[in-house]
Amino acid sequence: MTIKSYAAISAGSALEPFEFELPSIGANEVDIAVEHCGICHSDLSMLNDEWKMTEYPFVPGHEVIGTISAVGDGVTHLKIGQKVGLGWHAGYCQTCDECLDGHHNLCATAEPTIVSRHGGFAETVRAQAISVTELPEELDPRDAGPLLCGGMAVYNPLVQLDISPNAHVGVIGIGGLGHLALKFANAWGCEVTAFTSSDAKAEEARSLGAHHTINSRDSEAIKSAEGTFDLILSTVNVPLDWNSYLAALKPRGRMHMLGAVTEPLDLNLIPMMFNQLSLSSSPVGSPATIRKMLKFAARHQIAPVTEHFPMSQANEAIAHLESGKARYRIVLDRD
Incomplete structure (x- = not known):
């Protein structure tokens, strides 16, 4: 399956249209049709390879809101058409002591959504189903993305x-x-x-x-x-x-x-x-804590203050964030 996205070809370069291939979906994976994706300062750090862990071409985006478009044969808790979110982690080993203790975010081999894989500045994002969380109906999908990381x-x-x-x-x-x-x-x-x-x-x-x-x-x-x-x-x-x-x-x-x-x-x-x-x-949180955080946010009507750009203007959005003028989180809307 060919996916259209926006990627940086080298450290600090502008994003440009980029296509990549997704292999057949794994048994415990899901595909998310991206509708909105927040821009986090971590995306900027990765874009500029400040942490010396970026692989190019690099597709940013780890505050993803979208709809399940495909599920693997082993996935039972998510269904096609569900509104979901994906944050910093797209997978875990699920066998180490940290995972088994419910601290998946401390898994030594956890798979960040934008490290060695393509993120949410794209039509579709693939992730392990365990890292994908159903979005409470009370939360506005347009603004919920930054909750998943920030x-x-x-x-x-x-x-x-x-x-x-x-x-x-x-x-x-x-x-x-x-x-x-x-x-x-x-x-x-x-x-x-x-x-x-x-x-x-x-x-x-x-x-x-x-x-x-x-x-x-x-x-x-x-x-x-x-x-x-x-x-x-x-x-x-x-x-x-x-x-x-x-x-x-x-x-x-x-x-x-x-x-x-x-x-x-x-x-x-x-x-x-x-x-x-x-x-x-501390680093973000486990899948269970993410689920509880979203429920807490829904109950208390907590939402980030956001500014929106179409995804085709991702470079302008990044420049706005880098300028320090963003109030307070930027979200890209797929266009």
Whole structure:
């Protein structure tokens, strides 16, 4: 089967029309006719081979919403015509201890949707059925795609870290990830504070779920919050004064890194030791957690703030994301 898509031929190159062949479908696989696909910052990193794992031609896209168009003989829980979503992972080994313990997202041989396979900037995406999730009817398919990566990234620590609804949660960076973190933490029941470098975003942050805002460029404002937070979620991918944020944690507090900062972190251990502070990170979530996240989002009417481009204008959409002007997630609509 010949599939039309948009691919980069080399690192940093523009996307161009590209066709590839899909072999016969496997017993435990499904095909998704793509209708919408979000653009994540991870797509940009992969496009530019920043993580040294990209294979070209490279078809981006791992926030896929579409309709099941074909199923393998062994698939029993999905049917042709169902509206579904596919996120960062398109397959797992399903036999390692992590998979058997329900932590598929930690599988050492998990298959990312855009690593060694073609992603959602295409007519059709193929994936293992276990990694594909039915979309709740209450969610708008046009805007649901970013929940599968960005939404999952911020929801997963609330579950994995057993965050209390009485917790005070800080969110650093109110962008593609951060605005979703505000929404999820608020719906979780937490008291929520947004750290934002833009005064213009302060009021918007409150409309997205923040109860308080702190200007992240004001060191005195950050200092005044010392000992305040049970959890701080960092959604930025640039170096900051991490020790000032660690000081803002309560004893036994935790800073959880969701933005892919590639530089080494400069941390003072002694304050962490004396206050029993923790630093952690996590990758998206398991299929079961994705399913629960979507149900939670449907129940609490959580949706990303999106801008839409036709898929034929993928290069323009990527340029808009790279400019830093996206508010807050970009979705490509198949045209």
